[in-house]
Amino acid sequence: MESQSIHASISEVVLDPQAALDFVGDDVNGAALLFIGAVRNHNLNRPVKGVTYDCFSELATTILRDIATEAQGQTTPNLRVYVSHFKGFLPIGGISVVIATASPHRDDAYVANRYIIEQIKLRLPVWKHEHYTDGQEVWLDGTAVTPSQ
């Protein structure tokens, strides 16, 4: 889902941070910020070997776009946003989410980028199925969603 200033997507192929930076680049913007979420090798004192991300892709794409639009509304119309979340299995170090924001001045890029990742944590219909080195696996606890969010 893409407009002139927002790219929002769910991806089943490896996420590309450079593509995110390329999308938000614009001569009017003097600041660009890149957030990368990655799979870490531990969680709650358990060694992790990977995470499978389940996703309701149709709804998630809409919600990602809504979040990016809200970030624009809270900062500047010049804000450019690239946000993409991965769906599928990732090993340690795999990139689960990429958020690039760019704006004329740095504060808006920082504020928008932080807003987007925090809203993803609260609202995006994505679920982590964590795989441990001992062979066990578990769906992680999460945040209940409501229509008002």
Added chain:
Amino acid sequence: MIEIEVRFFGTFRRYDDIAPLRLRFAAPVAMDAVRAQIADALMAHDQDFDPKGIFAVTALATERAILPADHVFEESGNIALIPPVSGG
């Protein structure tokens, strides 16, 4: 009568062997009635299913939006169970 198909995600993937769950209702039907019938179907399939567990904090959604608690279903369609989310 309307038919509502229910898809599963996250922890509810354990019920993929009965997905999509197809339920029939006399329209219009309120959210509470739909939730109750989903719970009944899952209990019939899984004796360990607890409607007061994670299902109690699970939302229902279409491909376009999370549905409010007072939503009324008037037409056939597809919905999904949305357990607490953990993306990022």
